[in-house]
Amino acid sequence: MKEDKLAINNGPKIRNKPFPAYKVIDDREIKAVEKVLKSGILSKFLGCWDPAFYGGPQVQALEKKWAKYFKVKHAIAVNSCTSGLYCAVGASGIGPGDEVIVTPLSMSASATSILIFNAVPVFADIDKHYFCLDPKAVEKKITKRTKAIVVVDIYGQPYDVQKINALARKHKLYVIEDCAQAIGATYKNKFAGTLGDIGIYSLNFHKHIHTGEGGMVVTNNDQLAEKVRLIRNHAEAVVGDKGVGDLVNMIGFNFRMTEIEAAIASCQLSKLKHLLTKRVNYCDYVARKLALLPGITAPAVRKGCTHSYYVQCFKYNEKIVGVPRHKFIEAVKAELTATKGREKEGVRIVGQGGKPLYLEPLYQKMIAYGSRGCPFRCPWYKGKLNYKKGLCPVAEKINDEELFQLDLIHASLSKKDVEDIVRAFQKVYRLKKKIR
Ligand SMILES: *Cc1c(COP(=O)(O)O)cnc(C)c1O
Numbered sequence: 001m002k003e004d005k006l007a008i009n010n011g012p013k014i015r016n017k018p019f020p021a022y023k024v025i026d027d028r029e030i031k032a033v034e035k036v037l038k039s040g041i042l043s044k045f046l047g048c049w050d051p052a053f054y055g056g057p058q059v060q061a062l063e064k065k066w067a068k069y070f071k072v073k074h075a076i077a078v079n080s081c082t083s084g085l086y087c088a089v090g091a092s093g094i095g096p097g098d099e100v101i102v103t104p105l106s107m108s109a110s111a112t113s114i115l116i117f118n119a120v121p122v123f124a125d126i127d128k129h130y131f132c133l134d135p136k137a138v139e140k141k142i143t144k145r146t147k148a149i150v151v152v153d154i155y156g157q158p159y160d161v162q163k164i165n166a167l168a169r170k171h172k173l174y175v176i177e178d179c180a181q182a183i184g185a186t187y188k189n190k191f192a193g194t195l196g197d198i199g200i201y202s203l204n205f206h207k208h209i210h211t212g213e214g215g216m217v218v219t220n221n222d223q224l225a226e227k228v229r230l231i232r233n234h235a236e237a238v239v240g241d242k243g244v245g246d247l248v249n250m251i252g253f254n255f256r257m258t259e260i261e262a263a264i265a266s267c268q269l270s271k272l273k274h275l276l277t278k279r280v281n282y283c284d285y286v287a288r289k290l291a292l293l294p295g296i297t298a299p300a301v302r303k304g305c306t307h308s309y310y311v312q313c314f315k316y317n318e319k320i321v322g323v324p325r326h327k328f329i330e331a332v333k334a335e336l337t338a339t340k341g342r343e344k345e346g347v348r349i350v351g352q353g354g355k356p357l358y359l360e361p362l363y364q365k366m367i368a369y370g371s372r373g374c375p376f377r378c379p380w381y382k383g384k385l386n387y388k389k390g391l392c393p394v395a396e397k398i399n400d401e402e403l404f405q406l407d408l409i410h411a412s413l414s415k416k417d418v419e420d421i422v423r424a425f426q427k428v429y430r431l432k433k434k435i436r
Pocket residue numbers: 079080081082083106107109110152178180181201202203204214215
């Protein structure tokens with residue numbers, strides 16, 4: 001039978017049609033941007049102590065709307081999540097000699113935000129079920145130099161709020177929540193981003209809602225909020241006239257969001273709930289179906305949490321399936337066709353979880369600022385750093401052997417599109433003995 005031949009063995013594919021692109025921009029955004037363009041004011045920030053220090057009408061309206069939606073006191077618009085992370089670390093007063101504990105399983109900026117202020121990242125291992133920082137591993141890494149924990153709501157699920165927050169309270173550490181992947185996810189009905197001391201969202205093109213590039217910082221802490229606003233907008237030029245006494249980390253940047261992005265972000269926020277509901281329903285369906293295949297385990301959702309499935313991560317057990325992970329994934333990808341507009345990226349299923357950050361050359365060679373090993377070998381730093389392979393065995397094992405990421409599922413797909421993805425897995429599983 002023809003259907004009994006895998007596409008990798010020159011059989012027919014399950015699907016020849018490209019998947020539809022994730023498209024969330026429509027007339028609402030176009031009208032809002034047109035209004036800004038016609039006003040002629042594309043940004044209203046001034047980098048001095050003046051009412052315009054806090055930005056223009058679109059930026060301020062977005063900040064109000066964001067704070068209300070996420071039930072948090074302050075929301076501060078920035079031009080990326082990366083800049084927002086820099087602001088958060090700077091506002092926390094972190095500097096040379098300090099350690100900040102961070103997960104190795106994240107996007108690079110979760111850790112470079114620490115280096116930017118000349119502190120050093122200390123990587124703690126992850127939990128093997130939820131892939132976020134393991135509180136026990138974190139506790140072992142706390143020293144008298146530790147100032148904060150950067151938690152990442154990786155793949156779209158909140159970190160272990162109860163245990164990590166308890167550790168932070170006990171040792172007087174800030175919890176900086178990188179919720180770039182988890183917008184709209186919740187823990188006990190509180191939104192990701194508002195679970196620690198300060199949280200940072202991303203509005204880059206790849207995230208659930210986007211403005212091309214952009215980010216938002218949220219906090220209930222007035223002091224942190226004001227420092228974030230200063231770092232966002234040339235702090236050093238403002239502190240004198242504003243009468244700021246504490247000069248720690250008051251070297252500012254230009255991380256200002258434009259009026260155009262702010263106008264888009266307001267429209268996007270209104271769509272979040274709908275986009276998320278559709279995505280989560282699809283992911284739940286795929287999880288139910290793939291979990292029926294022995295050796296494939298659906299993502300675990302922690303008690304009290306909802307997941308936003310920025311990516312849907314499954315665990316793969318090579319011993320049970322009987323086929324190496326990468327070969328199985330290649331066979332599934334061969335059954336499908338890429339996403340429109342992202343054809344060159346191929347079918348967006350990745351047979352790994354992401355390389356632990358400390359294995360990157362930056363940490364392996366300890367070269368960041370200049371060539372002298374700053375800040376890793378800074379004389380103020382009295383600890384001993386370890387970025388060796390084997391440092392976080394769970395993160396390494398998951399990446400090397402266990403995880404695959406389904407990066408395909410979003411709200412612009414139809415149920416039929418999602419069914420095709422499931423059918424590709426089912427077909428490959430049924431014919432797995434034919435994989436060479
Ligand atoms: C996307 C992402 C970032 C960076 O976001 P930008 O807005 O592109 O700077 C940071 N952390 C995580 C976990 C991310 O997924």
